[in-house]
Amino acid sequence: MKVYFTFDSRPDLQKQLTEQFPEVEFAFRKGIVDGDLETAEVIVTYGEDLTEEHIFKAHNLKWIFVASAGVEKMPKNAIAERNILVSNVRGIHKKPMTESILAHILAIKRVLPTIYTNQRNKVWDKRGGHPTELNGSTALIIGPGAIGGEIGRLLQAFEVYTIGCNRSGNPADYMNETYRIDDLVEHLPKADIVISVLPSTDETEHLIGYEHFQVMRDNALFMNFGRGNLVETNVLIRALVEKQIGHAVLDVFEEEPLPLDSRLWDMDNVTISPHCSSHSSRYLERSLEIFIPSLKKYLGGDMDIENKMDILRGY
Structure with missing residues (x-):
């Protein structure tokens, strides 16, 4: 059986796989190689390089392991028609993403951008920037799953009151209150910080409209770390122009890379992060922590692997 990685990985991780699974033929490439595509039974991908044509060429393909949480750029219909098993690494992003989100919140609350600017300009200004405290704030987390729960856990350590909004309204880990997303407008006015970590699905596209910003506090911090x-x-x-909210921290955008002529670049109430909040030196290690047990199950004929997805629904 052949497992084809469409991206290169660290030599030590490749060695770990080949030693642990001597019965498997592994191919580690940088990009799509037709010969490997046509013979692989399992493809490991970041989810952005496979096209409908590739799926048709992959005659032996039975399982796609996506080393990412999002699958919106994958040829979903072609995969579904072939009934190809798809799983992803949902959950591994929670540590680095939560640290990124917390870092941005603390940087804004404690005016670190102003401090760094003053340092470059050799300005000693003890009163500059008007710092505030995270302690005692209220955060509303849209999508309190694995990532949202970890955000809630650490925010509660700062004595932040957490409100979650999900599809069902059922209680979620590390949320003081949980409500349905359909009732989002009712609960946004309570929040000092609004954080979205939602995936991209038909239901979440343009979920937040102008009317949502109108009911947010005018000093609220809006953070989008899910999908643009x-x-x-x-x-x-x-x-942002009308100051409906205080500041936005954006890690994701409708068009990526963000166009150079976008007004967002020049706005003083926006922080732009280039879709890098989940990046970590340990990313692939954590991916393999999900892939290896799943591969063991697969080789044994057990299709009940971790993070199995409905490709058409996107999760």
């Missing part, structure tokens, strides 16, 4: 199509760019810009 949660809100239309022009709607977000309008809300």
Whole structure:
């Protein structure tokens, strides 16, 4: 059986796989190679390089392991038609993403950008920037799953009151309260910090509209770390120009890379992060912690592997 990685990985991780699974033929490439594509039974990908044509060429393909949480760029219909098993690494992003989100919150609350600017300009200003405290704030987390729960856990250590909004309204880990996303407008006015970690699905596209920003506090911090199509760019810009909210921290955008002529680059109430909040030197290690047990199950004929997905639903 052949397992084809469409991206290169660290030699030590390759060695770990080949030694642990001597019965498996592994191919580690940088990109799509037709010969490997046509013979692989399992493909490991970041989810952005496979096309419908590739799926048709992959005659032996039975399982796609996506080393990412999002599958919105994959040829979903072609995969579903072939009934190809798909799983991902949902959950591994929670540590680095939570650290990134917390870092941004603390940086803004404790005016670190101002401190860094003053240092470069050799300015000694003890009163500059008007720092505030995270302690005692209220955070509303849209999508309190694995990542959202970890965000809630650490925020509660700062004595932040956490409100979760999910599809069901059922209680979620590390949320003081949980409500349905359909009732989001009712609960947004309670929040000092609004954090979205939602995936991209048909239901979440443009879920946040202008009316949502209108009911947020005018000093609220809005953070989008899920997918950029949660809100239309022009709607977000309008809300920021009109000061409907205090600041936005954006790790994801409708168009990536963010175009050079985007107004977002020049706005003083926006922090731009280039879709890097989940990056970590340990990313592939954590991916293999999910892939290896799943591969053991697969080789034994057990299809009940971790993070199995409905490719058409996107999760």
